[in-house]
Amino acid sequence: GGGLSCVVGEMALAGGFGAEVDLERVPLKEEGLAPWEIWVSESQERMMLAVLPENVEKVLRIFELYDVPATVIGRAIPEKICRVRYRKATVLDLDLEFYTGGPEYTREYRRPRSAATKDLKLPPEPTDYRTTILRLLAAPNIASKEYVIRQYDHEVRASTVIKPLQGVIGKAAHGDAAVVRPLVDSWRALAIATASTPHVTSLDPFLGGATAVDEVCRNLVAVGARPHSLTNCLNFGNPEKPDRLWSFREAARGLGATAKALGLPIPSGNVSFYNESPLGPCPPTPVVLGVGIVEDLRRCVTTDFKKSGDPVVLVGTTQAELGGSEYLRLQKKGQGPPPGVDPRALRAAIDHLLAAIGAGTVAACHDLSHGGLAVAAAEMALGGDLGADLKTTAMDPMRWDLQLFSESNGRWLVEVRKDRYEEFGHLMEGTPATFLGTTGGTSLHLGKGRQWTSLALPVMRKAWGETIPQQVVVT
Template identity: 40%
Template sequence: MGEARSSGMRKAGRMILMPENLPPKIYQDLGLTDYEYERIVSILGRQPNYLELSMFSVRWSEHCSYKSSQKALRDFPTEGKRVIQGPGENAGIFSIGNGLAIAMKIESHNHPSAVEPYQGAATGVGGIIRDIFAMGARPIANLNSLRFGPLDRPKVRYLLEGVVAGIGGYSNCVGIPTIGGEVYFEDCYEANPLVNAMCVGLVKTDTIIKSGARGIGNKLILIGSATGRDGIHGATFASDELDESSEERRPSVQVGDPFTEKLVMEACLELVERGLLVSLQDLGAAGLTSSSSEMAAKGGVGLEIDISRVPLRGEGMQPFEIMISESQERMLAVAEPDKVEEITKVCDRWGIRAAVIGQVTEDGILRVVNESQTLAEIPARALSQEVPLRNLEVRRPAYLDNLHHYPLPSLESEKDLSQHMLELLASPNLCSRQWVYRQYDQLVETNTIGLPGADAGVVRIKGTHKALAFKIDGNGRYCYLDPFAGGQIAVAEAARNLVCRGAQPVAMTDCLNFGNPEKPEIYWQFVECMRGMSQACRVLGIPVVSGNVSFYNENFGEPIYPTPTVGMAGLIEDMRWCTTPEFKDEGDLVVLLGETHQDMGGSEYLKLFHDLIAGQPPALDLDLEKRVHLCCLEAIRAGLLRSAHDCSEGGLAVAVAESCILGGLGATVNIQEEHKQTVALFSESQSRIVVSLKEEDLLHLEEIGRRHKVPVKVIGMVGGDRLTMGKVIHLTVTEMKKVWEDTLESIMRI
């Protein structure tokens, strides 16, 4: 619906549109509530026109404004000795010394991927990459977290195949290694998959650039692709539940061009390096509306945009389409007038557009004009920072009473645990993900240390002795059973995985995936997860530097599990400390740091063999968790450990089996007599790490354990060609490796 141009009044030589005669309640079609509309009228002091309504609708959407989550997010610790930039910018930044820093961010692209998996995933990757180089940082690694329904359903396999191809197609073309990730399968994600993309970049601390516009009279420059109709109302679409009409929303899914992204990235990084820009902002959700209002509000200035100067690739585009289009591969920059010519030359050399589309003003107004005609005038701060926050009701879900008190089956009579072990290794939630990561380029830029499949991905920092480990992790099943405990575990397990690679956890980003927050039970899940995550971050000393919230992940009213995804970074001060999970040599001792308890609730074992998701998730003692981390890191830095591997889903048996498979060596392992055999093998107790070391180093490790008050128990020895665990598991490494490696690829061939 376009704006009428026949009536108006003059102001300062420019025509200002009078309010239009819009259909009653049309704002509801744009996702605005009665209260929000009344607030808009109060802000403007008049009725808005359709363009202004469209701008408010996308900027005040849940996806862009966080109007339901801002209050709960305030409890996250966001400061630390290494933190340079916390939440509020395109990406968070933390220092790693040597005048260098890391920019880090994770975001969701769930709904677009549900209706158009290839482009939905590809543009999710493209958007998160732009968030990183918008800070002046060169992207050095990508990760992703994916969740789908059961793989025996053709639609799920179609979604998985398209999403993985989209991620690989975009990342590979831009030339950024994908070094890690996770993939899980549960019924609740069948029609609403989760596609969370994470990117990290390296930046010199003296070249960091931010998004706040500054300098009255400075020019506003649109860099990159032309603007089309793809992604119209994409932010609004991301704030809706999926239903039978969702397939009709394909026009709300953007179309990506990774080759253009590469050129835009290189051009922007050169512009930042040469000091030609005042500020820089990615055009993501809500397009020009969101980026320009954020830049103006952060800088305390106004912006004037002349849409007649915006390069277009859609014929007859209406002003509202231009302002809310989510066309990809675009950046918005502010520069001093005398720098414009040089900026244009740089962009020309890289083969991309640089169009001056406006300027910085002093009145705090985001003004949209078409040559001499004013189309919209909105206080920038109102769009960006004055969305009415929601006070939502919370209510503990009734289902928890049944699940927590559900009688778990007796596991004493479980037979043929060797066969159970093979079936667990073949479970889609535990088997190798090599079918996925073989489609990603992990080695481009030649900084990756080791291939995906270890506890965390690692990249070296050229010119230093340092490396960085990155992990993306979460467990929706635990959060479904107990959101508080599940939130804690998501943080603790990500940190534990970094520790297993020899890295000190230093900073975190998160992507918080939940159902409809207007349902009190869903909002309770969200609040409890945030409370658990915040507590874990504080105890473990890990600040949150950036993040994303994705609500309305439901299909026909059925929500996904509450699924907070944690992306975490760890610093390895000396690359010689980089540790891997595979067993190394015959005769090495196998040692368990931590203790096994009867934690079977929410386990993969109960789901696979009893089709049961019930009970309490594993208990977590955060103080013990921290001590286990310190113990393991000290042992690594002392040169004691030959391997280290997190013990989590699938329990001790699966952790040891993976170390055998990856190292091509067997092991003989004793089972703790104080537990039932099944519990000892497959309990998913937290705060445990399986390590191996030379026998002569055991006393030193035990002394470190005593100082940190961490249980250190020898449970076996590396050697032979088979894994023997007590009297109940006898499997060759070859047969374990075959089912572990072949399962996912076999399923995807169907």
């Protein structure tokens, strides 16, 4: 917000300098703007760079090469002053500390009395797991977003090499991240992913913020990218109300603590406050976007099952963590602790799994989030149009609904190349990796001892694919 009036002062003050700006040099979309309009305009798709004088021509040539307008509009000065000129007249000359520093508010924040309990109270175990999984696949937060994705151009200069939808053409499912190849003469690439955790944040704002960072990192790693940096959009209610400000403060703490533990910078972000109506505030909603570095895009993997007979492995540990889960929302009863976050274990798992992907031992990878193991397996099967036979007995004595629907953090479901399984095991030493079964067939079979269920691919695809169009398409 604030356009040039904010970015110039903020960058100068952060560097310990002042700034001089000539408004006549600023490219305009509309003629006849007054100086103050130019200064505060919030026209989009603009960025400010600070460039050493000897590098200015080199930088301008790079922008010209990619048809991006770039203009020198001012310079840094030693005096901590913001000075703005227009047609040889000085229209602003203010002390920078006063102009940019701004007041710091110290508002009251207070934990709400109705803070959610962390005691585990399970609903009755489903008598029909098949129907439960189909209902989860049809839940709006899980169902196919293809109808929405197709409304937008997700190609970036024809360089999006891994798309948001991944798998067999015409049957693709959700990917965890997209991958863009910025330079045609390099195999290095950028992975981009997002995560949002309103239901967890409503129960425990600190864990909600931490979970958003955990999930976006897992999304990036799932395609073979090492997380590099984060940004965010934090959507909360009225900060003048102590309980709303407490939720925001805790979520920000969770974001920051987890990012710091993972060594990830958050150089920018956005906060949207006062999202309220007569019915109350919006759910506290941190949205995190992550960027990862792919060293060789030829080693990237996608979420869809690839080949019949490949082993399927669960990476990470499943806990009895159903708080904020899609399963409890579906059941409309029961409660449980929201997922915890272990940055140290996550960091180790990231290193091991990236090594396994880089070595070529992984055929497909999908993080576990909304809906847990059952939904992750279903999405991988749908994307590859290939079934699997998976058994969760290794997680006993945990109840089967916990095994299938827990949304514990720090987990991935991995299809390992059959002839590289032993190598994969060596590369994952030190990180929990549990063999569940193999790919194959035209149905997803799930079992635990005498309990089992089977879902045919066409039945899952119908449940998963129809929800969003039915909600948004007017017939």
